[in-house]
Amino acid sequence: xxxxxxxxxxxxxxxxxxxxxxxxxxxxxxxxxxxxxxxxxxxxxxxxxxxxxxxxxxxxxxxxxxxxxxxxxxxxxxxxxxxxxxxxxxxxxxxxxxxxxxxxxxxxxxxxxxxxxxxxxxxxxxxxxxxxxxxxxxxxxxxxxxxxxxxxxxxxxxxxxxxxxxxxxxxxxxxxxxxxxxxxxxxxxxxxxxxxxxxxxxxxxxxxxxxxxxxxxxxxxxxxxxxxxxxxxxxxxxxxxxxxxxxxxxxxxxxxxxxxxxxxxxxxxxxxxxxxxxxxxxxxxxxxxxxxxxxxxxxxxxxxxxxxxxxxxxxxxxxxxxxxxxxxxxxxxxxxxxxxxxxxxxxxxxxxxxxxxxxxxxxxxxxxxxxxxxxxxxxxxxxxxxxxxxxxxxxxxxxxxxxxxxxxxxxxxxxxxxxxxxxxxxxxxxxxxxxxxxxxxxxxxxxxxxxxxxxxxxxxxxxxxxxxxxxxxxxxxxxxxxxxxxxxxxxxxxxxxxxxxxxxxxxxxxxxxxxxxxxxxxxxxxxxxxxxxxxxxxxxxxxxxxxxxxxxxxxxxxxxxxxxxxxxxxxxxxxxxxxxxxxxxxxxxxxxxxxxxxxxxxxxxxxxxxxxxxxxxxxxxxxx
Amino acid sequence: xxxxxxxxxxxxxxxxxxxxxxxxxxxxxxxxxxxxxxxxxxxxxxxxxxxxxxxxxxxxxxxxxxxxxxxxxxxxxxxxxxxxxxxxxxxxxxxxxxxxxxxxxxxxxxxxxxxxxxxxxxxxxxxxxxxxxxxxxxxxxxxxxxxxxxxxxxxxxxxxxxxxxxxxxxxxxxxxxxxxxxxxxxxxxxxxxxxxxxxxxxxxxxxxxxxxxxxxxxxxxxxxxxxxx
Numbered sequence: 001x002x003x004x005x006x007x008x009x010x011x012x013x014x015x016x017x018x019x020x021x022x023x024x025x026x027x028x029x030x031x032x033x034x035x036x037x038x039x040x041x042x043x044x045x046x047x048x049x050x051x052x053x054x055x056x057x058x059x060x061x062x063x064x065x066x067x068x069x070x071x072x073x074x075x076x077x078x079x080x081x082x083x084x085x086x087x088x089x090x091x092x093x094x095x096x097x098x099x100x101x102x103x104x105x106x107x108x109x110x111x112x113x114x115x116x117x118x119x120x121x122x123x124x125x126x127x128x129x130x131x132x133x134x135x136x137x138x139x140x141x142x143x144x145x146x147x148x149x150x151x152x153x154x155x156x157x158x159x160x161x162x163x164x165x166x167x168x169x170x171x172x173x174x175x176x177x178x179x180x181x182x183x184x185x186x187x188x189x190x191x192x193x194x195x196x197x198x199x200x201x202x203x204x205x206x207x208x209x210x211x212x213x214x215x216x217x218x219x220x221x222x223x224x225x226x227x228x229x230x231x232x233x234x235x236x237x238x239x240x241x242x243x244x245x246x247x248x249x250x251x252x253x254x255x256x257x258x259x260x261x262x263x264x265x266x267x268x269x270x271x272x273x274x275x276x277x278x279x280x281x282x283x284x285x286x287x288x289x290x291x292x293x294x295x296x297x298x299x300x301x302x303x304x305x306x307x308x309x310x311x312x313x314x315x316x317x318x319x320x321x322x323x324x325x326x327x328x329x330x331x332x333x334x335x336x337x338x339x340x341x342x343x344x345x346x347x348x349x350x351x352x353x354x355x356x357x358x359x360x361x362x363x364x365x366x367x368x369x370x371x372x373x374x375x376x377x378x379x380x381x382x383x384x385x386x387x388x389x390x391x392x393x394x395x396x397x398x399x400x401x402x403x404x405x406x407x408x409x410x411x412x413x414x415x416x417x418x419x420x421x422x423x424x425x426x427x428x429x430x431x432x433x434x435x436x437x438x439x440x441x442x443x444x445x446x447x448x449x450x451x452x453x454x455x456x457x458x459x460x461x462x463x464x465x466x467x468x469x470x471x472x473x474x475x476x477x478x479x480x481x482x483x484x485x486x487x488x489x490x491x492x493x494x495x496x497x498x499x500x501x502x503x504x505x506x507x508x509x510x511x512x513x514x515x516x517x518x519x520x521x522x523x524x525x526x527x528x529x530x531x532x533x534x535x536x537x538x539x540x541x542x543x544x545x546x547x548x549x550x551x552x553x554x555x556x557x558x559x560x561x562x563x564x565x566x567x568x569x570x571x572x573x574x575x576x577x578x579x580x581x582x583x584x585x586x587x588x589x590x591x592x593x594x595x596x597x598x599x600x601x602x603x604x605x606x607x608x609x610x611x612x613x614x615x616x617x618x619x620x621x622x623x624x
Numbered sequence: 625x626x627x628x629x630x631x632x633x634x635x636x637x638x639x640x641x642x643x644x645x646x647x648x649x650x651x652x653x654x655x656x657x658x659x660x661x662x663x664x665x666x667x668x669x670x671x672x673x674x675x676x677x678x679x680x681x682x683x684x685x686x687x688x689x690x691x692x693x694x695x696x697x698x699x700x701x702x703x704x705x706x707x708x709x710x711x712x713x714x715x716x717x718x719x720x721x722x723x724x725x726x727x728x729x730x731x732x733x734x735x736x737x738x739x740x741x742x743x744x745x746x747x748x749x750x751x752x753x754x755x756x757x758x759x760x761x762x763x764x765x766x767x768x769x770x771x772x773x774x775x776x777x778x779x780x781x782x783x784x785x786x787x788x789x790x791x792x793x794x795x796x797x798x799x800x801x802x803x804x805x806x807x808x809x810x811x812x813x814x815x816x817x818x819x820x821x822x823x824x825x826x827x828x829x830x831x832x833x834x835x836x837x838x839x840x841x842x843x844x845x846x847x848x849x850x851x852x853x
Contacts, residue, residue, distance in 0.1 A: 036697065
């Protein structure tokens with residue numbers, strides 16, 4: 001066989017299932033094939049169209065959608081399409097559109113069946129693809145429907161199944177019972193004032209049992225005697241997952257949904273917990289009941305497995321980060337409760353803050369702790385110093401035992417510097433903002449991403465307002481932040497090739513954290529601080545930034561997509577490592593991705609690069 | 625387009641030269657050339673590349689010919705061939721470095737007359753595709769004149785010229801190397817080739833041609849005249 005066609009057979013040999021064919025068979029294949037070229041966006045096949053070739057993608061990528069327009073797959077280099085047609089007498093089953101300019105090799109139907117007849121393993125692959133694999137894919141989709149993924153993507157407003165049933169506060173217990181019976185509800189909202197205006201309380205069938213029957217109360221008493229006043233509520237835009245957490249935390253099964261102070265609906269555990277058990281929520285519930293850090297460690301040790309399940313079930317990185325961070329929050333809050341039990345109630349109010357990735361709610365399988373304590377200005381070091389030192393040391397040590405190792409940069413509440421009253425924190429932030437210096441900028445990535453976890457949240461609110469206002473107007477500070485952000489280069493060379501780490505333990509890899517995730521987190525922080533946005537989560541910051549001129553709406557959207565893609569690539573990489581029993585890290589070998597994914601990764605890096613450049617011209621570099 | 629080329633590409637010129645053609649070239653001219661008004665998607669093309677001992681058709685010789693046929697805008701790999709050609713003179717060192725074809729390789733190969741007799745029927749009625757066609761036309765034409773009494777007249781698409789038109793249309797400055805086959809393939813997201821010889825370059829040009837047509841003619845309504853050189 002001539003050398004030139006060897007390029008084609010060599011290509012086939014690299015791709016499954018052609019690699020299963022004997023060498024002489026595969027080398028004879030190119031002579032039986034043809035090649036076609038399709039521009040990006042070309043409709044290559046539509047349902048029922050004649051398709052008498054197996055299509056093998058040489059370069060480029062395609063998207064396959066079922067006749068209803070549902071996305072089935074995106075395929076890249078070395079992958080095949082038109083497979084269903086091979087089993088349907090040459091009639092295509094789905095819509096195929098090119099996502100990029102693509103060169104495609106065509107193997108005639110006859111040759112395909114010839115190979116499939118002779119080589120069972122080859123046949124098996126395509127049979128799976130045509131039929132069984134699609135079915136298992138559908139099962140996966142169905143299964144997804146009732147687990148926590150749905151709760152992560154669904155907002156509370158989507159779960160409000162029916163109109164709210166409410167009763168006036170003056171009604172009797174008997175009237176309430178009759179109404180519940182008639183409306184077939186397990187819960188009533190108790191309102192007062194005209195037009196069911198204001199929520200006074202909530203009454204459930206459990207209240208009828210516990211507070212009426214068990215207490216032998218008269219049915220003529222008003223509902224106000226048995227209702228739960230000022231119930232906990234959620235907003236329509238909250239995630240269903242968070243609503244479920246609120247229920248677990250308060251041990252209730254019903255939550256009113258309030259919008260602008262008005263009740264708009266009610267959700268119940270039945271809405272949420274249809275059939276499935278929710279592992280993350282159960283893990284949180286367990287942690288809340290534990291008294292020993294060593295026990296919590298056993299729960300937190302399951303985080304890699306949880307992450308694996310989430311990613312394999314198709315969770316977004318945003319969902320996964322949110323869920324994993326919820327567990328850290330639960331462990332932190334529980335340790336603080338235990339500390340307060342042990343050392344007594346706090347002598348002055350305080351708030352425990354999480355910084356860094358926990359603050360931003362984007363933790364992954366490996367996390368260290370970044371936290372600090374902000375204490376009310378009534379704090380007197382001589383009088384209260386020991387209490388807070390003991391409390392913080394207990395919690396930081398506890399977190400270390402649980403699995404959140406000590407911060408290598410010592411940014412923890414157990415360090416005296418990071419356990420201070422509001423007035424000292426104000427001085428810190430004043431100094432960082434007004435006299436920016438390199439060391440302070442390093443701290444910024446942790447302390448400008450603070451989120452309250454436990455204690456008196458109002459303490460942080462005032463400080464937060466001050467930080468936001470100060471940072472917004474300070475262009476020198478912002479320019480320093482920009483200069484710092486630009487030190488994180490994306491790993492792309494001049495010709496859009498990957499620039500990989502050379503030598504050492506991570507030879508020929510990309511650092512997805514420092515060269516991918518961190519630059520976007522930095523960009524989002526700057527746009528947030530520059531515009532007075534108080535969000536801390538990177539997605540929320542970028543969403544909010546769209547409304548401001550410092551970044552274009554398109555730029556922010558591109559960056560959001562890039563963030564999701566790089567984060568999910570990083571998580572999938574870590575999941576692969578966890579599956580192999582390796583310790584997860586951030587170092588990815590580009591060869592472990594398909595060509596299609598590599599192209600997307602390059603695109604994502606290009607987006608970062610472009611927006612870094614845009615930022616540089618908008619704010620100027622440090623020192624200028 | 626130069627006046628001379630206009631003349632040599634014309635039907636009149638074809639009729640004039642074919643009268644003097646002998647042997648396989650006569651048979652070639654008996655089959656009418658593809659009309660420029662034919663739709664591209666209905667035409668059969670031959671993407672062809674030569675390896676030569678130098679750049680001057682009058683002095684230098686062909687050492688290999690590679691080609692592949694395109695039908696209905698599909699590259700048909702079953703049609704591809706790679707012919708070695710035995711030159712009259714010994715191969716010079718400098719040319720061996722370029723094409724890596726040695727005297728021992730071409731010892732038993734047919735000479736150019738036999739090779740031409742083989743490829744002329746394949747070219748007949750089809751349209752030639754080459755990347756920088758003056759080389760292919762020059763060497764094939766010279767050989768035809770020498771052995772079969774007349775030059776070769778064939779409608780030709782030059783992928784380099786199409787690339788050049790694209791760059792002009794985009795108003796881009798033309799960087800050194802931008803028109804090379806490899807660079808052009810890269811632009812169109814076509815895979816790189818590791819091996820370089822007459823056939824792999826012919827296949828490479830065929831892929832580039834498909835990409836250039838896909839860009840110009842997404843609906844398949846373009847006539848040949850729009851892409852002729």
